[in-house]
Amino acid sequence: MPQVVIVGGGTGGSIVANQMARQLNKELQDGTVSISVIADSPDHIYQPLFLYLAFDQATPQDMRKPERQILDRHVRLISGEANRIDAEAQRVILTDGTSIPYDYLVIATGSRPAPEQIPGLVEGGHQFYTEDGAIQLRQALRDFSGGRLVVTVGVPHKCPVAPLEFTFMVQEWLKTRGLGDKTEVVYTYPIGRVHSIESVANWAAPVLEERHIETHTFFNMESIDPETHTITSLEGDTLSYDLLVAIPPHVGQDVIGRSGLGDAGQWIPTDRHTLQMIGHDNIFVLGDATNLPISKAGSTAHFEADVVAANLVHRLRGGLGMMSYDGKVFCFIETGLKEATYITFDYDHPPVPSMPTEMIHLYKLAYNRMYWLTPAGLL
Amino acid sequence: MAETVKIVDARGSFCPGPLMELIKGIRQEPVGTILEIWSSDQGSAKDIPEWVQRAKHELVKNFEEDGVYKIQVKKLR
Ligand SMILES: Cc1cc2nc3c(=O)[nH]c(=O)nc-3n(C[C@H](O)[C@H](O)[C@H](O)COP(=O)(O)OP(=O)(O)OC[C@H]3O[C@@H](n4cnc5c(N)ncnc54)[C@H](O)[C@@H]3O)c2cc1C
Numbered sequence: 001m002p003q004v005v006i007v008g009g010g011t012g013g014s015i016v017a018n019q020m021a022r023q024l025n026k027e028l029q030d031g032t033v034s035i036s037v038i039a040d041s042p043d044h045i046y047q048p049l050f051l052y053l054a055f056d057q058a059t060p061q062d063m064r065k066p067e068r069q070i071l072d073r074h075v076r077l078i079s080g081e082a083n084r085i086d087a088e089a090q091r092v093i094l095t096d097g098t099s100i101p102y103d104y105l106v107i108a109t110g111s112r113p114a115p116e117q118i119p120g121l122v123e124g125g126h127q128f129y130t131e132d133g134a135i136q137l138r139q140a141l142r143d144f145s146g147g148r149l150v151v152t153v154g155v156p157h158k159c160p161v162a163p164l165e166f167t168f169m170v171q172e173w174l175k176t177r178g179l180g181d182k183t184e185v186v187y188t189y190p191i192g193r194v195h196s197i198e199s200v201a202n203w204a205a206p207v208l209e210e211r212h213i214e215t216h217t218f219f220n221m222e223s224i225d226p227e228t229h230t231i232t233s234l235e236g237d238t239l240s241y242d243l244l245v246a247i248p249p250h251v252g253q254d255v256i257g258r259s260g261l262g263d264a265g266q267w268i269p270t271d272r273h274t275l276q277m278i279g280h281d282n283i284f285v286l287g288d289a290t291n292l293p294i295s296k297a298g299s300t301a302h303f304e305a306d307v308v309a310a311n312l313v314h315r316l317r318g319g320l321g322m323m324s325y326d327g328k329v330f331c332f333i334e335t336g337l338k339e340a341t342y343i344t345f346d347y348d349h350p351p352v353p354s355m356p357t358e359m360i361h362l363y364k365l366a367y368n369r370m371y372w373l374t375p376a377g378l379l
Numbered sequence: 380m381a382e383t384v385k386i387v388d389a390r391g392s393f394c395p396g397p398l399m400e401l402i403k404g405i406r407q408e409p410v411g412t413i414l415e416i417w418s419s420d421q422g423s424a425k426d427i428p429e430w431v432q433r434a435k436h437e438l439v440k441n442f443e444e445d446g447v448y449k450i451q452v453k454k455l456r
Contacts, residue, residue, distance in 0.1 A: 156399065196396045
């Protein structure tokens with residue numbers, strides 16, 4: 001009986017499992033195929049709400065559901081942390097020593113912020129890319145009585161629009177708290193414009209200026225001095241801050257490094273179209289875990305999951321599985337507390353943003369509630 | 380011995396884009412590494428050297444081959 005093992009029960013892993021389970025319902029019932037998900041957390045977490053958690057507009061309860069409830073009942077949920085993937089022996093070894101054999105492996109372990117890579121950042125800065133981080137930032141924002149709030153962006157990072165969204169949202173939020181006159185918001189970005197996507201940068205630059213948000217481009221944080229409250233870039237600029245909100249550089253998960261499957265940043269070399277791990281016909285990779293030059297976003301994981309699930313099902317039924325991923329990404333962009341826009345692009349088509357509207361903002365809020373249909377494989 | 384060159388294939392990358400992919404490579408590789416970034420965006424031939432100069436790394440090569448812009452950068456610090 002072919003065994004499909006999926007490591008990671010986040011957005012990408014759950015969609016693959018559920019889409020496959022729906023199509024292979026009969027085989028699963030007959031016991032001629034098995035699908036397992038290895039998940040290191042009993043809850044599925046909807047990470048985009050961390051942004052709202054920092055502003056006390058969502059609570060930890062709003063962003064979690066038990067993974068068991070999300071997965072099709074024919075999918076086996078293995079609770080535990082994958083400690084090592086042995087691609088030679090075709091096994092995943094869990095931290096408790098359990099060894100799980102596979103015929104096909106799907107790696108969907110995501111990425112994690114690595115603030116420890118920047119000297120002084122853990123002590124001197126805040127971030128909203130983890131639940132704990134967002135909770136601490138919520139308190140810091142609540143206690144903030146004005147001053148210089150610096151937003152700085154590390155490379156690489158997931159959700160490329162969150163830094164800009166946070167910047168716009170925090171300024172409005174501080175105004176509503178009566179701190180508008182007492183606060184300077186500063187935004188820094190690693191490359192020569194305010195966002196990686198040229199059209200988004202062209203739209204955002206005048207908005208930042210109009211809102212008197214001080215902007216520094218070509219700014220890659222190198223170190224933070226928590227004593228003097230300063231941040232220095234590798235380009236040689238130093239800025240002072242009262243409250244520092246950093247998007248830390250990210251790395252792939254440590255299990256990838258321990259298993260020798262990744263590059264220096266623990267990203268897995270992946271074929272940009274087939275989504276197979278380079279050199280491994282029976283290992284598929286999706287979502288944040290790949291080394292592909294595309295946005296690390298839930299939508300990316302979603303579009304990739306469609307391809308991985310379809311090809312795996314086809315192969316299990318004796319086909320070749322030749323569906324190809326075209327690099328598609330879709331992102332909403334919050335432009336304040338009341339309006340939003342969106343962009344979509346792929347390897348061959350550049351993104352073209354549309355004017356922000358209240359409607360798109362309301363849709364994004366609605367999607368935050370409907371998200372659960374996505375890992376369920378329905379939306 | 381010829382120095383090995385690490386290829387960073389950022390063709391078709393609108394976000395994060397070729398420069399951001401280069402910065403990622405520079406951040407994670409050791410000093411002395413030569414990275415060759417591939418871009419389908421002509422703008423990279425100008426943007427990348429500009430950053431390389433500011434960040435005080437070394438521009439080794441900057442050329443076009445079959446519509447792909449290839450820029451080699453050596454990590455100096
Ligand atoms: C603040 C914030 C805002 C965001 N906003 C957006 C947005 O608006 N739109 C958008 O599209 N995306 C957004 N994202 C990004 C999005 O959440 C991720 O890109 C997406 O979740 C990636 O999916 P994934 O399946 O690759 O990884 P994840 O969803 O992160 O799932 C990985 C899973 O693997 C598990 N895991 C890791 N290691 C192991 C192990 N060793 N053993 C077992 N399990 C393991 C993890 O616990 C996790 O459950 C945002 C992210 C953040 C942090």
